[in-house]
Amino acid sequence: MxxxxxxxxxxxxxxxxxxxxxxxxxxxxxxxxxxxxxxxxxxxxxxxxxxxxxxxxxxxxxxxxxxxxxxxxxxxxxxxxxxxxxxxxxxxxxxxxxxxxxxxxxxxxxxxxxxxxxxxxxxxxxxxxxxxxxxxxxxxxxxxxxxxxxxxxxxxxxxxxxxxxxxxxxxxxxxxxxxxxxxxxxxxxxxxxxxxxxxxxxxxxxxxxxxxAELAKLFANTWRYIKFATANQFWMMANDSGLDFERIRKAITFEYPRAADMPGPGFAAGPCLLKDTLQLAAFTGNNFVLGHTAMLINEGLPLYLVSRMERRFTLAETRVGVLGMGFKAGSDDVRESLSFKLRRILNAKARETLCTDPYVSDPRFTELSEVLRRADVLVIATPHAEYRNLETDKPVVDLWGITGRGVKA
Structure with missing residues (x-):
């Protein structure tokens, strides 16, 4: 027309x-x-x-x-x-x-x-x-x-x-x-x-x-956010019991269609998921218990991760390498990335925090080779493909499970 x-x-x-x-x-x-x-x-x-x-x-x-x-x-x-x-x-x-x-x-x-x-x-x-x-x-x-x-x-x-x-x-x-x-x-x-x-x-x-249509878009993003929170809560339960959640998840999802869409654990971040869950919560007059619970779980994951590390390492004497600062694998987008929240917590607790990312240019970051050399402990915060085959004898905290070493922390 x-x-x-x-x-x-x-x-x-x-x-x-x-x-x-x-x-x-x-x-x-x-x-x-x-x-x-x-x-x-x-x-x-x-x-x-x-x-x-x-x-x-x-x-x-x-x-x-x-x-x-x-x-x-x-x-x-x-x-x-x-x-x-x-x-x-x-x-x-x-x-x-x-x-x-x-x-x-x-x-x-x-x-x-x-x-x-x-x-x-x-x-x-x-x-x-x-x-x-x-x-x-x-x-x-x-x-x-x-x-x-x-x-x-x-x-x-x-x-x-x-x-x-x-x-x-x-x-x-x-x-x-x-x-x-x-x-x-x-x-x-x-x-x-x-x-x-x-x-x-x-x-x-x-x-x-x-x-x-406005609700359809918010429902879709919030649905994903809640699914990620569920997986993260399951991971914490298994982890607190000394069990590898990935082994359990694989057993659940293997040739079982009703659980095929269960995601693995990991940081649920980026510019949309939390924001749109907050928008939906505001739309309901903050009477969205499920959404608020998902926020507490997902946003609290970096703190949980550090609390588990404190049980294994004397963080005040430990250099921690954070691998990946983008909010998702293969991306240079750092908006609302929980890697930065993890860094802030570690800055207050660890001897030194070294961050690296192959896609993100930032003068505060360190080359991967230098991080691998200097760090005492490594945390895979973003599951970039570059971290799948790490050659290191350092302890690796890998809640994503991309290294094949399990997802216990």
Missing amino acids: SLESFTGKESPSLSTADVVIIGGCGRVGLPLGIALASRGMLSVTLYDIDATAVDKVNNGTMPFAEEGAAKPLREAVDEGRLRATTDAASVATAENLVVVVGTPVDEHLNPDLGAVPRALERCADHLSDGQLIMLRSTVHPGVTALTERLLERLGKNVDVAFCPERIAEGKAMTELFELPQLVAARSDRAGDRAEKFFRTLTDRIIRMEPEE
Whole structure:
């Protein structure tokens, strides 16, 4: 649907881009832009306030690691199908806008409901009647309605849809094309326009109401978080009894479909799981006992790990090497990584704490070879593949079980 047919007016200024992604140089927006450009959208504009990331993208360089994204980014930039900008006026150049901004919790662990509306307010002067605004960030229930009311107060005659991202970091360039896309809108017209847009990537579209889709995304992330907490609690139970939980888990899951999805233990971290569980807790008036319990278990795991180490080692005389600072294997993303919480606890208790990560550049970190040489005890905090075959005679605390030495601590 053209803007001319929507408004009854010509809109020649909006013909220069197929889509503008607000927050387009981040870990969600950039893979989406690359995917759209690779699927035939002739002009994709990424609007972002991070000037450093914008410069990298315009030079055809990924500002972060994402498997399979580097080559199509270079091609899209070289062919003029994708560009990045810090100019808010760019949002006036396209019929389709996708909003991808962080939706954090505040210092009191309350959801920040204003993140998406603020992003639109920053560029409100450049919004035009007839545009389709698709919210892609994970949001607290009601933020879509809040955004609709904001745009109405601003006098903008636009369509709004909520189309949440569902990708796992590191798998975006396959999952954007393979996973079903949720499309939610208040009106059939907005829903039809958003569905047509996302059919550029996938034919698997699920139509919902906005509030249903908002809860669907929060339920999905919180479900994963609770599963990880359950596995971590089971691990603590086995560990406190001197038993190897991984042996028990393998016995449970072997050719037994009702337990096949039981995860192993490990740090449940990153920018989504805890945050979205907190959002769901706030939505229920903090009457979410299961969610709060999961937070206590997962966030308390670094402290439990150190308390177990204190039983085995005199930490005040021990140099501890922390292997892996990213929040997940193979990633350079350190957002909400529990490795940093582990480091803070060890800094208060150990003689020295040495941290390393093959993907994360930080002047405070030490090369792996140096950590292996100097540390008295090693803790695998992130299960990077590089740590699977460690050659060391030092004690290794491996709650992930990637070294094959068991998961006792």
